[in-house]
Amino acid sequence: MFSNKTEFKELFLRRLELLHGKPFSDSSLREQYETLGNMVREYISEKWISTNEKYRSHHQKQVYYLSIEFLLGKLLGQNLLNLGIKDIVEEGLSELGVSLFDLENMEEDAGLGNGGLGRLAACFLDSLASLNLPGHGMGIRYKHGLFEQKIVDGYQVELPEQWLKYGNVWEIRKADEAVEVAYWGKVETSFENERLVFRHVDAEKILAVPYDIPIAGFQTDTVNTLRLWSAEPLPNVSCQDVLKYKRNTEIVSEFLYPDDTHEEGKILRLKQQYFLVSASLQSIVSSYRKLNKSMKDFHHHVAIHINDTHPVLAIPELMRIFIDQEGMGWDEAWEITTKTISYTNHTTLAEALEKWPIHIFKPLLPRIYMIVEEINERFCRDLWDIFPGEWDRITNMAIIAHGVIKMAHLAIVGSYSVNGVAKIHSEILKQREMRQFFEIFPEKFNNKTNGITHRRWLLKANPELSRLITDVIGSNWVYKPEQLMELKRHAYDPAIKEKFLQVKQTRKQILANIIYEQNGIKVDEHSIFDVQVKRLHEYKRQLLNVFHIMYLYNRIKEDSSFTIYPRTFIFGAKASPGYYYAKKVIKLINSLADKVNEDPFVSQMIKVIFLENYRVSLAEKIFPAADVSEQISTASKEASGTGNMKFMMNGALTLGTLDGANIEILEEVGEDNIFIFGLKAEEVLNYYENGGYRSTEYYHHDPRIRKVIDQLMNGFFPDVEDEFEPIYDSLLSHNDQYFVLRDFASYVEAQEKVEKAYQNQSSWLEKAIINIAHSGYFSSDRTIQEYAKDIWNISPVRNTL
Structure with missing residues (x-):
């Protein structure tokens, strides 16, 4: 449909009429944008299906990149560029009296991220596909992004970022691949066939529905997947207050970074994090089962990467799946888990290292808490063997201590690779912030300096x-x-x-x-x-x-x-x-x-x-x-x-x-x-x-x-009174x-x-x-090639239609 501009124009006009039930002359810019977007996604789909078939038939090792953010930006222009069809589309539209620039402006920035963490994840997805590497993203389909910022009288005012108000032309809902995620309740244990069995009962369950977005590589037939999870109520659920259940469910994927100044917000954040990893890992394991391979070989075919500590619950969740659903013993499950999961640290700020109070974590995720507790017990016993009597060191390194769970510690203990994102950052991690862990796990630590995709930030921009x-x-x-x-x-x-x-x-x-x-x-x-x-x-x-x-x-x-x-x-x-x-x-x-x-x-x-x-x-x-x-x-x-x-x-x-x-x-x-x-x-x-x-x-x-400092307080800025006193106090x-x-x-x-x-x-x-x-x-191509070779052990698979 994009082989020449004449064919493109004919198909565009016909598709617009079929999609919107009106002639081109009566159509709006938004309807024209949606028509073009649908055509482009359809064009990508053939390559998308072929890519997935190629991965399956080659039994190729695949990496799944779990991130709480994916700051994608707008996709129309990038897809046209990557697919090599921008000139045909631009010329064809121009002859119809339509500006491609105007259509691109109709697209909303996807409200799926906040800053560098999410933009890095988006650049990585672009590089994975462009380098023909089998790698996919897993995130949350936030209904509202962080917020839309307005400046009113010099103050930041936050408005809902309603990026989905007109839908998202790039996504495909996969309701048949939805999975259940369970919270609250309790864990019952019993002996069956001389084995201790754990059951999570009386849980509040919600549905995680995947929406898949194709990630097209540049000038290649490879199309990888970004899978975003949406929280929905289970159909025909029996509970006392159905409306409350519906609201409590949908809010899980409603906002990026809900306000956690109060306990209710903290619970919601933890719910989000578990929602992401539980849905993602169930999906990954389900895909792996279709290969008819032994779970013992899982880590030979699957690499799971956690982008900062937000998805670190992937470690106990994978253990839960292996032990409770696959019937593995602890040692076997632990060996496979710790050969599957790798971790990127993004901070040297001690206050930014995630910690969760036990009193919030344990009741919300009872089975996961049991597993984290067991990981901690075994790790502390190992530390005692190495450092007998050094209580302070063991307390400092413990995953659970002083009433909190330290997520960065869990990430290091439960993964096979820990990387910083610049040379100095990685050195600070090894020599200061994580020094005690580096001393006992030196082989885990490495550096992967960040990169950006030159295709968006130079070629497109x-x-x-x-x-x-x-x-x-x-x-x-x-x-x-x-x-x-x-x-x-x-x-x-x-x-x-x-x-x-x-x-x-x-x-x-x-x-x-x-x-x-x-x-x-x-x-x-x-x-x-x-x-x-x-x-x-x-x-x-x-x-x-x-x-x-x-x-x-x-x-x-x-x-x-x-x-x-x-x-x-x-x-x-x-x-x-x-x-x-x-x-x-x-x-x-x-x-x-x-x-x-x-x-x-x-x-x-x-x-x-x-x-x-x-x-x-x-x-x-x-x-x-x-x-x-x-x-x-x-x-x-x-x-x-x-x-x-x-x-x-x-x-x-x-x-x-x-x-x-x-x-x-x-x-x-x-x-x-x-x-x-x-x-x-x-x-x-x-x-x-x-x-x-x-x-x-x-x-x-x-x-x-x-x-300058006196001017914060002496009337230099009229009509603000003591507005800047907190800044003045912080400095002096x-x-x-x-x-x-x-x-x-x-x-x-x-x-x-x-x-x-x-x-x-x-x-x-x-x-x-x-x-x-x-x-x-x-370039993120260099960064991703280093991840692929040094951490994930994945190789390019060229998809040829």
């Missing part, structure tokens, strides 16, 4: 730059992104630099138009676009960025002779609904934006823009337009980051700390092509261990800092946990270097092109 690269080095980089390195020898060519500058200006103009449409502010597209877009979190230090802007404002106001190269500071960030402090920072950014943008003199040199509702489709417009990539987290706190890679790939220069993958970007591009400042990780960790940092000293000794009364004041002077100095470097346009353009050339290393 920045077609002008993609065409320029292809003109210069040929098209093979699209298939082998490491070949972007060939661009480096052209970095000093004046003609290439001029063309790159033209591309950058085109993308800056596009973003400037979006800013004007959304914020009503005209920005100078020839100014430096200085961008910080990511989740709003204290350790990511949007506050440091804000203080620098306030300092510039003060300099400009105090000294009429002081000038700077025009700069547009662009922010995009959502704060979690219950994250009070982060929402104060959003208000501060917007108050500062009002102050700066409304000042007739200051606004000639600087503008401050907060783009609301940051999401994948907006990010695709932001990254190509950026000149400066703000990666300014407190060293040791950011596990890796992937925004830093997206900026780099689009020719922005990194201004960052030696944290996460910034270090590897530095190693790639060299210190002349990046701007590094601030404390190093070992200095930060030394402060945490030994003290010695007093934020008030920086407040008293640096008048720039003192003035609570000693500035993330070293904002300590790194301020170094940051200002680095920003001055940025400004000076940018004014030498020829040199700046060389640096930008060198960054693009080295970005191939940070």
Whole structure:
């Protein structure tokens, strides 16, 4: 149906009439989008069926990637690109008077994620399919995403993210493959055939219904699957309050990250996590049974990967299935489980490591708790054999201690591979955060530096730059992104630099138009676009960025002779609904934006823009337009980051700390092509261990800092009264946990270097092109090839129709 534009147009018109019961001339953009989406999905389906048949017939080992988030973005444009039919569709629609761009805008961003964790999972799915690797995603089909962010009077307001209000053209409901998930109740034991048997009785059961989304590889016939589970009530269930049961069931898959400040929210989060793993593992085991192979060989054919600790209950759930349903003994079940499951850690923040109170966990998941308790007992006995009498060590390492279950400990003990997501992160895990585990399981620990799919973040997001690269080095980089390195020898060519500058200006103009449409502010597209877009979190230090802007404002106001190269500071960030402090920072950014943008003199040199509702489709417009990539987290706190890679790939220069993958970007591009400042990780960790940092000293000794901090409280921001007192107190009364004041002077100095470097346009353009050339290393294709070889032991299966 996509072999030529004439055939496409005929089928499109006929399909639209059949699908919507009206002629093309009466159809809406949404109806046209749904028609095209259905055609594309139908076109994918033949390859999808063939791929699954190929996996089955080859008995190929498959990996299942379990993640609480999959931040997919919009799929229409990506599918057209990956299938190689974009030009035919675009030309055919154009002849019908329809803009493909307009149809793409009808698609909602899938509300299935929040930040880097979910976007990484989406990039991994793209790479798995594009590399012909047998790998699938398993997640939850949230009815509402995190939230739709509106900025009202400078404050974040959360609205329901109703991404499914018009349905989802890419999904197929598979009601016949639904499974039951059980909560509450009790466990009864009995001896049968000289074996102890466990039965979960009086449970509240709900139905997990799968919705499958095809994941098409780039220019290949491989189509893998993202399976998302929806919670639905069981039909004909007998209970006292049917409406309450229905509501309690449906809420399990209604919201991503429900508010867990109260116990009801905590129970719901734990329900979600078990819902994901129980439904997924039942489905995986059911598929495996169809191969007619022994359960003893399960780990030879199946790899299960848990993306952070949210799906760690996969470990006891797989044990439950093996013991209670397959009749295995403990030792056999444990051996297979621990050869099947691998785990990625995404944090060095101790407060972010998941723990569940026993009083919540045990009644909700009684059988799973029994299994976790047994895992803990056996592990502690093993520790006693190695470290007899070392009670403190054993307590520290235990999975259950002090009334809580430590999910990261369960993940390490129950898996065969534990990886960090950047070199420094993995080293911090081994040498500090997980050191005691590394000492007894050194073979489990490894590093897999994150990556991004260049197909979305360069080929799709920045077609002008993609065409320029292809003109210069040929098209093979699209298939082998490491070949972007060939661009480096052209970095000093004046003609290439001029063309790159033209591309950058085109993308800056596009973003400037979006800013004007959304914020009503005209920005100078020839100014430096200085961008910080990511989740709003204290350790990511949007506050440091804000203080620098306030300092510039003060300099400009105090000294009429002081000038700077025009700069547009662009922010995009959502704060979690219950994250009070982060929402104060959003208000501060917007108050500062009002102050700066409304000042007739200051606004000639600087503008401050907060783009609301940051999401994948907006990010695709932001990254190509950026000149400066703000990666300014407190060293040791950011596990890796992937925004830093997206900026780099689009020719922005990194201004960052030696944290996460910034270090590897530095190693790639060299210190002349990046701007590094601030404390190093070992200095930060030394402060945490030994003290010695007093934020008030920086407040008293640096008048720039003192003035900026005083402005939080002295009426500098009108009509906010004590709004920013929590920020003021965090820095002075609570000693500035993330070293904002300590790194301020170094940051200002680095920003001055940025400004000076940018004014030498020829040199700046060389640096930008060198960054693009080295970005191939940070493709998720490289990351996934390392996972496939080193962890999952899976091989490509080329699907030929």
